[in-house]
Amino acid sequence: MQGPRDQLLFEAMRDREVATCSGRRLGRRAFVDRFTNRPVRLILVLVISAITGMVSAGWSEPAHAAAQPAHRTLAALGDSYSSGEGTPPFDTVDPRCRHSTQAWPRLLTTLDPSISLDVFAACAGATTRALSSSFRGEPPQLTQLRQAAPAPDIVTITIGGNDAGFSRVVVSCYTWKCFWTGNDKYERDYINKELPDILVASYQDLKTAAPDARILVVGYPSIIPSSQSKNTCHWLSNTERGQLTSLNSLLNQVIRRSAAKADVEYVSTDRALRGHEMCTKDSWVAPISVFGPDRDLSAHPNADGQQAIAKAVSRYLDVHDR
Numbered sequence: 001m002q003g004p005r006d007q008l009l010f011e012a013m014r015d016r017e018v019a020t021c022s023g024r025r026l027g028r029r030a031f032v033d034r035f036t037n038r039p040v041r042l043i044l045v046l047v048i049s050a051i052t053g054m055v056s057a058g059w060s061e062p063a064h065a066a067a068q069p070a071h072r073t074l075a076a077l078g079d080s081y082s083s084g085e086g087t088p089p090f091d092t093v094d095p096r097c098r099h100s101t102q103a104w105p106r107l108l109t110t111l112d113p114s115i116s117l118d119v120f121a122a123c124a125g126a127t128t129r130a131l132s133s134s135f136r137g138e139p140p141q142l143t144q145l146r147q148a149a150p151a152p153d154i155v156t157i158t159i160g161g162n163d164a165g166f167s168r169v170v171v172s173c174y175t176w177k178c179f180w181t182g183n184d185k186y187e188r189d190y191i192n193k194e195l196p197d198i199l200v201a202s203y204q205d206l207k208t209a210a211p212d213a214r215i216l217v218v219g220y221p222s223i224i225p226s227s228q229s230k231n232t233c234h235w236l237s238n239t240e241r242g243q244l245t246s247l248n249s250l251l252n253q254v255i256r257r258s259a260a261k262a263d264v265e266y267v268s269t270d271r272a273l274r275g276h277e278m279c280t281k282d283s284w285v286a287p288i289s290v291f292g293p294d295r296d297l298s299a300h301p302n303a304d305g306q307q308a309i310a311k312a313v314s315r316y317l318d319v320h321d322r
Helices: 004-019 028-036 038-060 104-111 141-146 166-175 185-209 238-261 293-297 303-319
Strands: 072-078 115-120 154-158 214-218 265-267
Touching (some): 072 141, 104 115, 141 185, 166 238, 185 214, 214 238, 214 303, 238 265, 265 303
Parallel strands (some): 072 115, 214 265
């Protein structure tokens, strides 16, 4: 409560403020509001200053660097769809398995520098037998996996396509017709009835050879145009195109189910080359050739295709991080 003296002081200051304030006249009401609201305004100023100081301090402090992913070692096993067939040049020190410098397992390490490729056992032309038996003068792939030091954190494999004779079928399409009998019953019967048990046993052997590793079974990309309107190859009829597409899809389905049964992971790459299949205008797949050095490259992903597969596997690892 104000006393007489305080009241007189208040009125004197009020009259002086009313008379002039920085060359401007203020109304009595404006002065009263300004004078009486000063404590509130002062508090607001102090609060805002404190908040600003805290924010500025936060900005000025160095941000903590994001935790770097732990280093992981990779072992790449399987067939030509892992060795990089279709993408020369190949390693010259040991050229038997045709390991490409641009094979997707190698490109995976550039997409994710936390991964290093320590075992490259994949070999062009390999079937599931190459896992337990010597192939092209190389030790069995499972032996190479067991001998890896340190033991790999991740094991990838593409296998089963050569068991099913898929590459032979594709080349046959070019030279005469895809299926000599006119239908794909033999291939489908093999994939449905015989291949599943072989694959499950192979995947279980991988788990035994590398018990602490993540086993990634990588499927095969679709290399055949999804529609006849996209097909630029005159030797591939619409009927045969449909048969090849269906056979590739069936193979991947069996591989996926077998991986699940063996309790290992499956990585889908069937759409990795979408729009860039063989016989399309911008193909990422080497064309069919039956003569010369390009024969072995036939129907295998080129450099762009290898990059696309590497990205598919990298995305899987990012989404399913462990």
